[in-house]
Amino acid sequence: MRCIYCNHTKLYTLNTKQLKCAKCKRKFSPKKLSQKQNIIKCFCENYTINQAKQKLGINYITIQKEYLSIRKYIASFLENQYNQNNVISYDEYIYLPQSKKRVKKNIFDAFNFLTFEYDTKIYNLMMPSLEKYKTQFLKEGVHEVYFKEFSKFMMFNKIAKIQKRDNKIQQFWIFFENEIKNEMNKIIPKLNFEEIKNMCNKFSKTIAEFEVNNKYLPKETSQFYNNLLDNIKNNDNSFYLALGSGSSYLSKTIYLLLWKHDKDLNLIKRLLPTKNDKRKNKFQKVNSYLEFPRTRVIETNKEIPTGWIKITAE
Ligand SMILES: [Zn+2]
Numbered sequence: 001m002r003c004i005y006c007n008h009t010k011l012y013t014l015n016t017k018q019l020k021c022a023k024c025k026r027k028f029s030p031k032k033l034s035q036k037q038n039i040i041k042c043f044c045e046n047y048t049i050n051q052a053k054q055k056l057g058i059n060y061i062t063i064q065k066e067y068l069s070i071r072k073y074i075a076s077f078l079e080n081q082y083n084q085n086n087v088i089s090y091d092e093y094i095y096l097p098q099s100k101k102r103v104k105k106n107i108f109d110a111f112n113f114l115t116f117e118y119d120t121k122i123y124n125l126m127m128p129s130l131e132k133y134k135t136q137f138l139k140e141g142v143h144e145v146y147f148k149e150f151s152k153f154m155m156f157n158k159i160a161k162i163q164k165r166d167n168k169i170q171q172f173w174i175f176f177e178n179e180i181k182n183e184m185n186k187i188i189p190k191l192n193f194e195e196i197k198n199m200c201n202k203f204s205k206t207i208a209e210f211e212v213n214n215k216y217l218p219k220e221t222s223q224f225y226n227n228l229l230d231n232i233k234n235n236d237n238s239f240y241l242a243l244g245s246g247s248s249y250l251s252k253t254i255y256l257l258l259w260k261h262d263k264d265l266n267l268i269k270r271l272l273p274t275k276n277d278k279r280k281n282k283f284q285k286v287n288s289y290l291e292f293p294r295t296r297v298i299e300t301n302k303e304i305p306t307g308w309i310k311i312t313a314e
Contacts (some may be wrong), residue, residue, distance in 0.1 A: 016029075035058060038056050092115070094111070148268070208232070241308070242309075263286070
C-alpha cells in the first residue's frame with residue numbers, strides 16, 4: 001500500500017491500526033478507506049442509502065454523508081466541463097409536481113430553470129424561488145395572471161415537444177418528469193379509499209367516544225358526537241375528520257391513544273413542567289384523562305364543535 005496523500009511507499013502501522021506515512025507524516029485508516037470504497041461502489045451501482053446500509057452494514061448517516069460528497073464532486077466536475085464548452089441552445093422550464101398542477105395558487109411553488117445544452121449534455125440553472133412572495137402575491141390576487149402565463153407556457157411547451165422531439169433539452173425534461181413520477185410512485189404507498197376511510201373513521205370514533213364521556217359538554221355537542229358515532233357505525237362510503245385549530249389536541253396528539261389503552265397518566269405528567277408555568281401546571285392537578293382538556297371551541301349558535309369534515313367517495 002502507498003500513502004494516499006503523497007504516494008510514498010514506506011508506511012508505519014500504529015497501535016490504532018492506522019497507517020502513518022514516513023515521508024509526509026500524515027495518518028489514515030485502511031479500514032475506513034475500504035469502507036469508503038464500498039460506499040462509492042454502491043453509489044455507482046445505483047443503490048439507495050437504505051439498500052447500501054443493508055448490504056454493507058454501515059449506519060445511515062455515514063453513507064448519506066459519503067453520497068452527498070460524491071454528488072458534490074460530480075456537480076463541480078460537471079460545472080467545470082460546462083464552463084469549457086460552448087452552449088448550443090437554451091430554454092426555460094417551469095417544473096411543478098404533477099399533484100400541484102391543477103390548483104392555481106400552487107404556481108408559486110414551481111421551480112424555474114434555465115436549461116442549457118452543451119456537448120450532448122444538459123446544464124440546469126435553478127432560478128430563485130417565488131415562494132417568499134407567495135403570501136403577498138396571493139393577497140394581491142396576481143396568481144390568476146401568473147397561472148395564465150404558466151398555462152400558456154405549458155401549451156407552448158406541448159407544441160414544442162411535438163415539434164422538436166430530438167431536442168436534448170426536451171429529452172432531458174421528459175426524462176426528468178418520468179423519473180420523478182416513478183420515484184414518487186415508489187415512495188407514496190398505495191392506499192385505496194376503503195383503507196383510508198377505515199383508518200380515519202377508527203380515529204374519529206375514538207374522539208367521539210372520548211367526548212361523549214364528558215358531562216360538562218352542552219347537550220347539542222354531546223348529541224353531535226352521538227350522531228357521529230351512529231354515522232360511522234353505518235359504514236357507508238364516507239369518512240369523518242376533525243381538522244384545523246378548533247379540533248384541539250385530541251385530534252393532533254397521541255393523548256387518546258394513551259387514554260384508549262388505559263396508560264398511566266403519570267406518563268404525561270412526568271413530561272410536563274411542574275413549576276414556573278401556570279398554564280401547564282394545571283395539568284398536574286388532573287387525575288383522569290377525562291378531566292383534560294378543559295376548554296372546547298364550539299360554534300355558539302348551534303353549540304356544535306368546529307372543524308369536522310365529511311368525505312364521501314362518488
Ligand atoms: Zn505521505
